Amino acid sequence: MLIRKIAAAVFAVLALGGVQAVTAAPATAAPRILYYDASQAQEFKAVVDQGAQIWNNSVTNVRLLPVTAGRTPNIRVYADNGWPRAYTSSLGNGSWYMGRQAVNQGYHPPRIAAHEFGHLLGLPDRRTGLCADLMSGSSAPVNCTNPNPNATEARTVNNRFASAAVAVPSKVYVWQ
Template identity: 80%
Template sequence: MLLRRIAAALVAVLAIGGFQAVTAAPAAAAPRTLYYDASQAQEFKSVVDQGAQIWNSRVTNVRLLPVPAGSTPNIRVYADNGWPRAQTTSLGNGRWYMGRQAVNQGYYQPRIAAHEFGHLLGLPDRRTGLCTDLMSGSSAPVSCTNAYPSATEASTVNRNFATTASVPAGTFIWS
């Protein structure tokens, strides 16, 4: 009680003297930048860029950008004839494949790209079958054209990159 009175008196004296007590709000951390290399994505390069922009429009704690010349990418993207799949080495690092098998079956290409980026951002497959869940992958109907993460998926990614969270290495396959 005595300490509170002394503190209040000190604040009053300082205020009379023209001093103001200011508490600074904690500074927001700058988003973590992850660089991706889509040079091996062949005909899907623009779709890869679109997938990155989808995430950039929905999350604030991480940015996906094309790798600058002379730099090492966090993420490498390839095209092949198999199923889309991702191989993570750690949170924000690894590679993913834009597999033509899913494209040939009619799956929406921007959804595939955003989904595979989601794995590198720390999200597992969630076979809910719902088009509203980006990470439901191929369990959603082929007719699904939603390429945007749900609010829950976006907030999970923001949480992943708000701290030094780690995600174990793993392989995720679209089918």
């Protein structure tokens, strides 16, 4: 008890003298790194990189990075003539397709890329029809160019990656 009183007095004197006592901030976990391989995304490689950067700017608990030599990617990205779609095997793992059919119909490629990455980050389709909701997918108007997750979507991803113990079952998501 006496030690606490002495410590409180020392801190009070230091504070009066303009000295601030610093306490250690709680440790924060490093973000989980997910590597993606866009080598098969053909003409959409830059758009895939843009979609990853959108998520990197929106969340703190996970980072999407291009795969480096000698690493196995968590996410593989392909391009084909169908609808965009994602195949998840677990949280942060799987593949997705940049489907030319949606692009040819006028959907915004960066929005498609960010949306499909969203599935690999654990988000389902929401079909709200709102441009503000990234996971509304093709239910939003074709002229919607918003590629950014809303606050709830970003918070959900951050929460999912705050702990390694969160499990997300495998699933297939199709844009249309």
